[in-house]
Amino acid sequence: MMYKKTTFVIFNRLVKICAVIAIFTSCASYSVDFEALRKIYSQASHLWPKAEVDESINATEIGLLPAVTFPKENPYQANKHKLGEHLFHDGKLSRSKQIACATCHDHDLGWADGRKTSFGHNRQKGKRNAPTIENVAFGKEFFWDGRAQTLEQQALMPIQDPLEMNFTLPELEARLKQDRQYLTLFKAAYGSDEITAKKIAMALATYQRTLVSRRSDFDRFLLAPEQKNNKMQKIYNSAMSDKAIWGMHLFRTKAGCMNCHYGATFSDKKFHNLGLTYYKRKYQDLGRYQYTKQPEDVGKFKTPGLRGVLNTKPWMHNGFFGDLTGLLNFYNAGGVQIKKNNLDALSPKTSNLLKPLSLNNEEIAALIAFLQAISPAPAHNSAARIQ
Amino acid sequence: MSILLATTVSLGQLCYNADHDINSAEFMRAASHYQQVLAKAMEQKKSQCWIISSEKQRQEATLLVSMDATEGTLALK
Numbered sequence: 001m002m003y004k005k006t007t008f009v010i011f012n013r014l015v016k017i018c019a020v021i022a023i024f025t026s027c028a029s030y031s032v033d034f035e036a037l038r039k040i041y042s043q044a045s046h047l048w049p050k051a052e053v054d055e056s057i058n059a060t061e062i063g064l065l066p067a068v069t070f071p072k073e074n075p076y077q078a079n080k081h082k083l084g085e086h087l088f089h090d091g092k093l094s095r096s097k098q099i100a101c102a103t104c105h106d107h108d109l110g111w112a113d114g115r116k117t118s119f120g121h122n123r124q125k126g127k128r129n130a131p132t133i134e135n136v137a138f139g140k141e142f143f144w145d146g147r148a149q150t151l152e153q154q155a156l157m158p159i160q161d162p163l164e165m166n167f168t169l170p171e172l173e174a175r176l177k178q179d180r181q182y183l184t185l186f187k188a189a190y191g192s193d194e195i196t197a198k199k200i201a202m203a204l205a206t207y208q209r210t211l212v213s214r215r216s217d218f219d220r221f222l223l224a225p226e227q228k229n230n231k232m233q234k235i236y237n238s239a240m241s242d243k244a245i246w247g248m249h250l251f252r253t254k255a256g257c258m259n260c261h262y263g264a265t266f267s268d269k270k271f272h273n274l275g276l277t278y279y280k281r282k283y284q285d286l287g288r289y290q291y292t293k294q295p296e297d298v299g300k301f302k303t304p305g306l307r308g309v310l311n312t313k314p315w316m317h318n319g320f321f322g323d324l325t326g327l328l329n330f331y332n333a334g335g336v337q338i339k340k341n342n343l344d345a346l347s348p349k350t351s352n353l354l355k356p357l358s359l360n361n362e363e364i365a366a367l368i369a370f371l372q373a374i375s376p377a378p379a380h381n382s383a384a385r386i387q
Numbered sequence: 388m389s390i391l392l393a394t395t396v397s398l399g400q401l402c403y404n405a406d407h408d409i410n411s412a413e414f415m416r417a418a419s420h421y422q423q424v425l426a427k428a429m430e431q432k433k434s435q436c437w438i439i440s441s442e443k444q445r446q447e448a449t450l451l452v453s454m455d456a457t458e459g460t461l462a463l464k
Contacts, residue, residue, distance in 0.1 A: 278453075320413040320454055321416075323416075327411065329409060330411035330456070336458075
């Protein structure tokens with residue numbers, strides 16, 4: 001009996017000690033010096049704390065978007081831009097005349113479509129989530145698996161995909177030749193009313209390159225020192241809340257986000273496996289492997305940019321993640337760690353860049369506040385500064 | 388009665404394993420019948436199983452299991 005009582009007392013004390021430790025740990029998470037963080041991050045970015053990334057990563061600092069540069073082979077021209085905008089919103093580019101590029105890349109939905117995966121011809125379901133086309137001007141390879149090398153090449157692919165617009169390029173050319181308005185638009189853009197697939201692609205790419213994210217709270221915060229008077233400096237400096245600045249700090253340090261999400265667009269433009277291959281399961285998607293046929297590319301998908309990320313729910317290549325806290329919990333756990341089966345050449349391997357992060361709920365909330373700060377309303381048509 | 392019981396049992400159970408849960412909640416997007424019980428179990432980090440008593444529930448349970456990225460948080464038994 002005595003033994004039981006002693007054990008009970010010891011147990012009770014242990015519980016109390018654990019509770020005190022838990023409270024202390026919890027309080028510690030709140031002991032963020034917001035004033036100091038604001039001061040540090042109000043300086044030029046080269047004076048910010050060093051980003052915490054894997055030694056294999058050469059991350060460029062997050063910052064303002066540069067002006068858009070158009071390729072020499074397809075320079076900017078206002079009438080070509082106008083033609084591209086018209087084509088982009090026209091269902092005639094699909095066999096059914098019902099599906100336009102804008103069906104899956106809708107301005108009001110952050111230039112995505114708000115669906116888990118898009119639907120195409122005859123309401124057929126696609127396999128992947130429609131990514132936003134904001135900031136494609138700064139992209140390198142296109143589609144989740146990078147199968148298009150240029151935006152011009154990319155523009156014609158959904159038109160010909162049987163699951164999407166289900167059309168052929170000769171049929172499209174013939175259809176547009178019957179349309180007087182298009183003859184006028186092509187003549188204005190190219191000096192001739194000859195309609196070709198190449199010209200369609202160039203016009204669509206030109207239009208898409210002008211869809212650049214609006215200025216975000218993060219951008220305004222960065223621009224504060226450049227403001228000429230104190231009042232404007234204060235307004236710009238307060239564009240980001242204390243919580244968002246803490247989130248930015250975590251993004252750059254403890255959370256390790258800059259292993260992949262860096263630079264002005266918050267993307268390394270590379271391909272990674274997060275453990276969402278669903279290998280040999282119903283939702284299997286081999287990702288970049290389907291294009292490259294290289295076993296090391298199984299389950300890899302392009303890192304999406306994060307500007308405007310809150311406008312483009314649901315997230316990930318399969319659109320499974322509709323809750324941002326859940327998505328950050330996924331990263332907090334180090335993604336889904338799948339051990340590669342060496343006897344199976346196609347067995348996927350989760351990226352080494354993903355590691356458990358031990359972020360607490362407050363830190364996750366701060367990261368969300370930062371993501372909010374880089375998510376202005378969807379880009380206007382033609383928001384780009386053109387160089 | 389016994390036939391009814393047998394039918395219920397034959398449709399199996401949907402089981403939640405809190406030890407495997409990383410709180411990513413991707414499968415919750417498709418949850419309808421199991422939404423409330425799953426949310427509660429996830430919040431309490433409590434492993435438990437629920438009887439599948441109709442074809443509709445079986446279809447939903449199958450979908451949830453197939454969406455589970457961890458491959459261990461949800462299971463059909």
